[in-house]
Amino acid sequence: MSYDLLKTKNLTKVFESGFLRKTYIKAVDNVNIFLKEGEVVSLAGQSGSGKTTLAKMILRVLEPTSGEIIFKDKNIWRDLKGLKDLKWYWRNVHIIFQNPFSNFNPFYKVDRTLQQALELIGIDPDSHEGKQLIREALEVVGLRPDETLGKYPHQLSGGQLQRIMIARAWIIKPKLLLADEPVSMLDVSTRGKILELFLKLRDEQKTTVLFITHDFGLAYAVSDRVMIMYRGKIIEEGTPDEIFFNPKHKYTKELIESVPMLYRKWKFEL
Ligand SMILES: Nc1ncnc2c1ncn2[C@@H]1O[C@H](COP(=O)(O)OP(=O)(O)O)[C@@H](O)[C@H]1O
Ligand SMILES: [Mg+2]
Known part of the structure; x- marks a missing residue:
């Protein structure tokens, strides 16, 4: 049985x-909310x-006004103290940010982002193993190392930067991956590949x-469970089919209606 990896209370x-x-x-x-080990849950x-x-509070970079976040029996805003604890947490809980442009330091080559990921998991970025892992990670997300390494963020597109962040997550292999609109800048063919990577x-x-x-269509396609958020509250939760075929809230119905017809047809043919 999979156990609750993370819970939030009020x-x-x-x-x-x-x-x-x-x-x-x-x-x-x-x-x-609760998140079990080994499930893909859409928010x-x-x-x-x-x-x-919500994601930033779970990542422990934005302090809650009230309430608790419990990760593996640790109250993350109360029990984690000092750099060592935080490093432990960020090795376990990682985020792919919504806006890649604001999350790369413009003065560093993008390689730095991947090297930092290696340092976090204790691998020397200059070692043969480290360099090999970086190339592998780039290939996994469909980027060519020779077209990406050595570049500054402004020399790459939003979609390429987004994929570098996904490569970084692939290197770290966290217990919990918070993927905040991770494929918003990718074209449809790359998008499918990245979604498969999450399932993998x-x-x-x-x-x-x-x-x-x-995008409810994406949520329907990739998740074991879906949670619907509206004005700061989780208004309903269930399997993709439960939500799709029997939405309880007017607002959820609207979210489903906004999925283009063609796209919905395609889903059902899968
Ligand atoms: N740093 C902030 N200061 C003030 N208001 C904020 C801040 N961050 C987010 N908000 C507000 O909180 C609400 C939720 O924002 P956000 O969490 O970014 O929503 P979502 O990711 O679903 O688009 C919005 O009304 C937004 O304007
Ligand atoms: Mg957002």
Whole structure:
């Protein structure tokens, strides 16, 4: 039996903005979720529903306003202390960010990103093994090492940078991969290949993937389970078929309706 790898309890994030007249946005509102070992779970919801905020709290880079996140019996905002604990956590929980452009340092060649991944798992980037792993990782995501290595971020496209982030995740092989709109900049043929890679990580490494998307069609295609997020809340949860054929909320119906007809037909023929 697979066990709960991560749980959240009444997780909430309120953003405060404005100087004289303060306004508050409840980006994540009392969320209770669980993620089991070795499953692909989609978090689907329209833009602004709080998906990225939830992912950032789970990654432990954005502090919750209230509530708890439990990873392997550790309360990550209470029990992890010091660099050693954090490194342990980030080796176990990794993210592919939504916007690749803002997540590469423009002054470093993209190689640096992959070398840092090797350092995190204790492999010397200059060793033969390290160099070999980098080439392998690039090939796995369909990039040619000679066209990618030695380049600065501005010399590559959004789709290429997105694939480098996926290559980095492939090197680290975390227990939990938070994939925040990871294929948004890829064309359809590459997209399929990357989605298969997530399933492969699940099947071969027992990786848990939280697949974040605003596209219900993608959620339906890749996941074991789907959670629907709306205005900071998880409004329903179930298998892709349960949600697709028997959506309970008006909002979920709208999300399903927005999947193009042709695409839906294609899904059913799979
Ligand atoms: N750093 C921030 N400061 C203030 N408001 C924010 C911040 N980050 C996100 N928000 C707001 O929180 C809500 C949820 O945003 P986000 O988590 O990015 O949604 P999603 O990823 O589903 O598109 C939005 O209303 C957004 O404007
Ligand atoms: Mg987002």
